[in-house]
Amino acid sequence: MSVEDGLAIRDLTISIGEREILHGISLDLIPGQITGLAGESGSGKSITxxxxxGLLPANARTGGEIRFGGRNLLTLPERELGKIRGQRIGMVFQxxxxxxxxxxxxxxxxxxHLRAxxxxxxxxxRVRALEALEKVKVPMPETALKKxxxxxxxxxxxxxxIAVAIICEPSILIADEPTTALDVTVQAxxxxxxxxxxxxxxxxxxLITHDLGVMSSLADRIAVLRQGEIVEEGTRYDVLRNPQHEYTRALIDALPSHEGAGAGAIEDAQNEEEARND
Structure with missing residues (x-):
């Protein structure tokens, strides 16, 4: 699979009023891969x-492209976006x-949601709803439907x-801080x-998150966003074990289990990469 089968963001800029939120970011979403977008609150992650x-504020101005299915989503009329939103691109909120x-x-x-x-x-x-609950491993899905x-x-x-987000069988899934509101015991x-x-x-x-610890167990590639700019992007292993930008290093240093060059979840990223190369 390649980015032609997924989604490509190219030189995306977003301004609201006099403030430019994103400064020309580029990012690829490839089928079968999780791309992490990491950064502090206010870095521009969620607005991406x-x-x-197509859910930006009415006064937002955009530039660049978001290519999906051979079209630029930034220039599609609302009627066309409505056919894509929720059906071909799903989203899971915090x-x-x-x-x-x-x-x-x-x-x-x-x-x-499905019938719409x-x-x-x-x-x-109803059959599809039951299947969706089974896919996300909700216990006793028949009973759950009635609750x-x-x-x-x-x-x-x-x-x-998540079942709502995938029931229409989208090809793109956006997960915006999907575990932040959850107890730590159920996040994993x-x-x-x-x-x-x-x-x-x-x-x-x-996967949009401020927590590089989450990325270390999940993402295939990681892009680090700071003040509307991607300052570092690469494989999970490269970004977590050999960060090139001081901001990335600061995010890693802020992890609770971090010790020097990395411990805990970040060590797992190295072990997994080495296992694949054996």
């Missing part, structure tokens, strides 16, 4: 994902309670939000799920 979905309707059953939320984009029958939509969001834990809700399970879905479904995933 929103630009891919807080699942904010992305799920509290008054609708899980079945209704999954089937409504694909027009399948109610019966087919409401408040009846699930935060980790299970995030799995359900959600991350393993994202890795498994990427491998199983051939998704091109963009």
């Amino acid at each position: 994902g929103l630009a891919m979905l 807080d699942p309670t904010a992305s799920l309707h509290p008054m609708l059953t899980i079945e209704r939320q999954l089937t409504d 984009h694909t027009g399948v029958s109610k019966a087919e939509a 409401y969001p408040h009846q699930f834990s935060g980790g299970q809700l995030q799995r359900i939000a 399970g959600v991350l393993r799920l994202l890795r498994g879905l990427c491998d199983e479904l051939g998704l091109a995933v963009m």
Whole structure:
């Protein structure tokens, strides 16, 4: 697979009012790979994902290209973007309670989303909803369909939000800080799920996070964003074990388990890379 089958960001600039948020960034999303976009709050990570979905503020000005399916998403009319958003490009947000309707059953939320984009029958939509819950490993999916969001834990809700994002079988998945709102004990399970879905479904995933520790166990490639510019980009191993930019080194030094050249999760990145090369 190549970027022609995924999504390519080229020289993307975004300005809101007098402030330029992104300063000409370029990034490739390739099927079957997770590309991490790391940086502090305010670096421009989330707005990059929103630009891919055409969800920028009305006063935003853009330049460059976001190429997907042979078209530049930045120049598509809203009607065309609506066909892509949620169907061909899915998104998982930080807080699942904010992305799920509290008054609708899980079945209704999954089937409504699917039918709005694909027009399948109610019966087919229910079958697909059940399959989606099985893919994200929600226990007792038949029972889960009948429940409401408040009846699930935060980790299970995030799995359900991921099910909503993948039920239309998108080729691109944007995960914006998908574990930040979760208890540390359930974060690893959600991350393993994202890795498994990427491998199983051939998704091109963009993982947005401030935490390079998350990247170390998940991403194939990492781009480090600082004040709207990508200051470093490369394989997970290269970025985490041999960072070239002082900002990347500062992010690594801030990791709780970091000791000198790296420990814990970052050491795992080296071990995994060496195992692949054996």
